[in-house]
Amino acid sequence: MLLMGVERFPTTADPHGEPAPGHTDWPRLPFVPGLMSRLDLAYKRVGYEVLSVAEPDRRAVMLHSDAAVHSSTTRIVHALSHGTPAADLSRSPAAAGQEHVHMVPACATLGTGTDVSQWVRIAHQQAQPTLFVIDLCRAGRSARLSELTRVPDGELNAWVIAATSPDRPAYDGRFSEAVAEVLEQIADHGLDTSPSIRFVRWDRVTRAIQNSLEGLGSSQRIHTTRVDVSQELPELPFFPNPRWRPGTRLEKLHDVVPPVRAFVADLGAEHFMDRVDDHFVGRQSQLHWLAAWLDDDRVGGLRVVTGAPGSGKSALLGALVCSGHEAVIDAAPDIRAYLSAQSPEGVCSPNPLLAAIHSRGRDIDAVMTSIALQWRLPSEPERRWSVADLISEAGTLPAVPALVFDALDEAEDPDDLMKSLLIPLAGAVRPDGRSLVRLLVGTRRWPAGPLLTLAGRDGGLLDLDDVPVEEIRSDLRSHMLRRLSSLPQYIPPEQRPIRTALAETVAEALTEETDRMHEWGPFLVARIFGHVLATQPVPDNVDAAVARGRTVPRSLPDVLELDLDRRPDGKDLRAVLAAVAFAKGDGFPTEAVAAVAPEFAPTPNVAAGCSLARATDQDLLQHVRGLLDAGSFYLRTGVETDGSTLYRLFHQGLADYLQAHPYPLDSATRSEAI
Incomplete structure (x- = not known):
């Protein structure tokens, strides 16, 4: 990046008289050297090689700016000086044009090469994008060039963050101070940008600069390149995210539409390649039953999975979605591979007509729009779907589609969603007489009584609390063994009897009080207790392992507070x-x-x-x-x-x-x- 700043300017006028016609005496900017040093270090911290040019005259400004805007490697130009709209100071600013602003060089001579707006115009013609950070009076003129406002964001190669509006002054380098502060924050924590995103986004950076300016007590309002807020911004390669984790897998996961992506997150998919402890285990008979039903496009109908909080409803549905939804398989094929290795009969076939909705915080309009998108129903932009239209269009699909619908109880209005959408979908039929859809719903009992009753009539209700205790205990044992086998302190061969005794004891303890087990799902409690065990020393012998296992809390509040108390x-x-x-x-x-x-x-x-x-x-x-x-x-x-x-x-x-x-x-x- 190119950093240019000017502190001192020539004085030609009698200090006791008026400036000569056509000349301006530019006052010294004493804050420039300190800001140049801070900016130099800040840009280096975010990964830039910095060419720092102090006190450039007109020739130096012209040469360095021209080299920068024509370079294939220079990404940022930062200018700090006085600014004026007129190259010929004998003319008024209005006569000089509304889209020109010059950087005043150390010689105070304006002309070819000092017009920042011209830098921006030339940069746009280049193959790579360039960012101009302009700390001059009236700098906003360079951010709103008329010919560039018509260029689509994705094709724009010149971007501007200006210290102030087109006709306002900039004060005391506060803008550059705010930029330095934000650069330092980017270096420290990437402005909390997601690790799936390579560069800190434009709106995140510009908002942070304005907030920093206000925090410094400045009334300046920055002016930036205008963007189309109705469209997704292009990826601008100006501010590398230090939290970014290279690799396409995580980026693909976050490209999955949110109602589907929630299944991936709930299953711990981001950890599948690195951490065994979050892997889904157990529920084999339930998986076999539901996977076979989801794969049979000759049938439709309703299946409902319910149970206590933490009984594994979302994990069960998540395993089905992650093995059968094509968008998830494309983003994270390792999840399906893992599930297939664990239980081939419990894995769905990839299905282009499988839609998945995690309804947390969503209303009926958002849910129907997502279903239509995933089923690839014909639609127009901004179309608002009705239930009748959705049913009518779904009836034209070449096969019976499937819909996995989790967390009904966490929707914005569960009762309305159930009565207005899910029950009509469950009862609808295709023109050929078959059921319209195979609908699988996960929910707690209390908001979904009518849906549970409807599913129960046809043998489609699966209550995870009614699974035989012996099966739950076996699944819990497998879960704990996987967790312990992933911990370094439990891996050595001599620890095998220790981890076996500990896993068996925890599974037995969590299933011996049936009423308590149905109040708080044992899988959730076991998962958190495994997290606690990871921080404790290994028991000395089998008897100590059994004693440790008996200390497992029986409820979610108990185990959470146990973990927090030890920290x-x-x-x-x-x-x-x-x-x-x-x-x-x-x-x-x-x-x-x-x-x-x-x-x-x-x-x-x-x-x-x-x-x-x-x-x-x-x-x-x-x-x-x-x-x-x-x-x-x-x-x-x-x-x-x-x-x-x-x-x-x-x-x-x-x-x-x-x-x-x-x-x-x-x-x-x-x-x-x-």
Whole structure:
């Protein structure tokens, strides 16, 4: 990148007299050297080689700017000086044109090569995109060139972030100070951009610069290249995301439409290649039954999976979607390969007419639009589907389509969605007399009574709490063995009897109280307890392993509080998780978590070492980032439209508990909660 800045300008006028006609005395800009040093370091921190040119005269400005805009490798030009719209200072700014702004060089001579707007015009003609960061008075003139406003965003190769509007001054280098601050934040945490995105997005950066300016006490409003907000922005290669994880797999997962992507996240798909502990296990007989039914396009009808929170409804449906939905198979083929190796009969065939909806926070319009898109029904842009239209169009498909619909109870209006859409779909028939769709729904019992009754009439109701205890116990044992076998301290051969005894004891303990088991799903409790075991030393012998296994909590509140109590940052982490529990849809961004979490933190106490309630501004954000990383086991992530990471809890049962009990619990309160 090219960085040019001017501090001193020649003085020709008598300090006690008026400037000569056609000449301007430009005052010194004493802040420029310090800002040049800071910007030089900031750009290097985000990965740029910096050509820093201090005090360039007109010839130097012309040569360096021309070389930069014609270069195939220079991505950014940052100019810091006085700015003026007129090359001929004897003329008025209006006569000089509304789209010209010159960088005043150290010699104060304007002309060929100092017109920033001309740099932008030339750069647009080049093959690679260039960004101009312009800290001059009236710099906004370079950001709104009329001939470039008609160019589609995806074809534009000259982009501008200007310090101020076309007719306003810029003050004291505050804009460049804000840019340096944002560059430093990008180097530290990528402005919380998702690891699936290679470059920090344009709107994320420009908004951060404006916020930084306001934080510095400036009233300046930046002017930038205008973008079409109705279209997705192109990927602009100006600000590398330090959190980016190279590889197409994660990027493909985030390209999957959100109602489908949620299945991938709920199954822990992002960890399938790296972590065995999150793998789906068990439920073999249920998988075989449902996979065979989903593959039979001669039949339709309704199947409903229900059970206690944490019984494995979403995991079961997620395994089916990840093995049969073509978009998921394309993004993450390793998931299907793993499921097939575990149980070939429990794997669906790839099906172009399999649609998947995770209805968390979604309304009926969003759900129908997604179903129509996945079934590839004929549609026009912005079409609003009715249930009757959806049923009519689905009847024309060449085969009976399938729809996997999870988390009905977490929809925006579960009752309306059930009565207005799902029950009509379940009862609809095709012109040839067959059922319109094979509809598989996952839900808790309480909001879906009529749907459960309808499914039960035809033998289509699967209650995971009614599965024989021996089968659940066997599946839990397999789950714990997989978890322990992935932990380094349990891998050595001599630890085999230890991990076997521990897994068997945990599975037995979690299934011996049937009523408690149906209140809180044992798989969720076992999963969190496995996370706790990962931080503890291995038991010395089999008897100690059995004793450790008997300590497994029997409920979600118990096991969560056990994990948090053992952590030095547990109280702060609990506050962060409680904040995330209130997130809707795909989740909260980091800023929202930081705004809410201090409410749930304990009263500041130096002795307790609780810093969340005392931290402010950037320190608070940084502390929350660390806590989100520390609590990643409990979190699922999404991507906001500006590329930032969104956080939500990995299970609705966990969100329900923390919403009901967001504040720290003492022993007595905890007993009541549990």
